[in-house]
Amino acid sequence: MDIILVSHSRGRTWRLRLDPNRVLTWLPLAVAGLALLGLSFFAGMSLRSDRGLLPKQVVGAWDEAFSQQREELAQARAKAEEDASALARRIAQLQAHVIRLDAAGARLTQIANIDPGEFNFEQPPPVGGPETEASGSPAVLADVIGSLDRLQTLLGDRERQMRVLEDLLLASRMQREVKPSGWPVDAGYITSGYGSRTDPFTGLRTTHPGIDFAAAEGTPVMAVASGIVTAAQAENGYGQLVEINHGNGYRTRYGHNSKLLVKPGDRVLKGQQIALMGSTGRSTGPHVHFELVLNGNTVNPAQYLDAAH
Structure with missing residues (x-):
């Protein structure tokens, strides 16, 4: 059998000779190929879904698995x-x-x-020691x-x-x-002690309720303990006086000052300057008259002075 192919554009012809024996040999293969192609097309059409080429059940299962994993x-x-x-x-x-x-x-x-x-x-505390291997399971x-x-x-x-x-x-x-302790001045000396003495103005024996510390005019006078100023004014015999309440029954008095550096109600600390030494009131020269009162009674300040000297 001959098949003639004619090309009008090129003006040529082709002749194909078909041998019946060869046609019979290739015919089953051609039929099988066409059958496979048709089966593939049918399978593709049957597997086609609205969202693609995968079955809806597979897509749904995958979506559910992905959603669960995203949630986890x-x-x-x-x-x-x-x-x-x-x-x-x-x-x-x-x-x-x-x-x-x-x-x-x-x-x-x-x-x-x-x-x-x-x-x-x-700073962190200093520590040290030999390095050892850690034991146990990780924390x-x-x-x-x-x-x-x-x-x-x-x-x-x-x-x-x-x-x-x-x-x-x-x-x-x-x-x-x-608690009162120490001297009310940094420099100076004691000119009169506590107790009985001869009065410098009358020459008679009298009781001196404090200790006198002499120094130069204007020497700072300091509180011997912390407390609250209860008086800072001129008093008869004392001249310019400062009185401090220290609590627990203690009060101290500082007399004959030339200038007061505090006022009533002030809170003062131990060692703070409260006045300048002078000779106001009943005085023969620059000094500070220092009194210590305990529970309303004057006491000898000597033991409190010695606590710091």
Whole structure:
């Protein structure tokens, strides 16, 4: 059998000779190829969905799995953020405790007159030792937070203990501050003691209720203890007088001043200048008349003066 192909554009013809034996050989293969092509087309059409070439059941299952995984990932991230926030809060609380402890420790060091170089709360304590391998399983976040909770409780207990100790030390310091001790002047000498003496104006034996300290005119006069000024004015015999109430029944008086540096109601500290030495009132020369009153009665200040000298 011959097949003739004619090309009008090129003006040519082709002749194809078909051998019946070859046609019979290739015919089954051609039929099989056409059948496979048709089957593939049919399968593709049967698998076609509204969203693509995958079955709706497969697409739905995949979407559900993806949604579940996204939800699990979001939950895991939220849990991690929550744990991180909890850990940050614990650390912030511990830092606040440590700051308060450092402040309390610094105050205790100052109150107790401890060398700052011995207890420097601005620096970590010196520690050391040989390096060893860590043992045990790695710590998980729950263990870390539990340890932080226990440490926070411990720091809270230590802080309360240090507060109590600070109060005790402050009370002891205040007791020392308000109890009269030392001289009312830095320089000078005693010209008249407490008790019986000959009056410099009458020559008769009289009782002197204080101690006289002589020095140059204008020498600073200082409080021998902390307290509140109850009087700062001219008084008969005393001249310009300062009186201070120290609590616990103690009061001190400083007479014959040339100038007063405080007024009633002022709070003064131990060693603070309260007046300038003079010779006002019943006086023969520049000096300060120093009296100590305990529970309403004058007492000999000598034992309190000797406490600081």
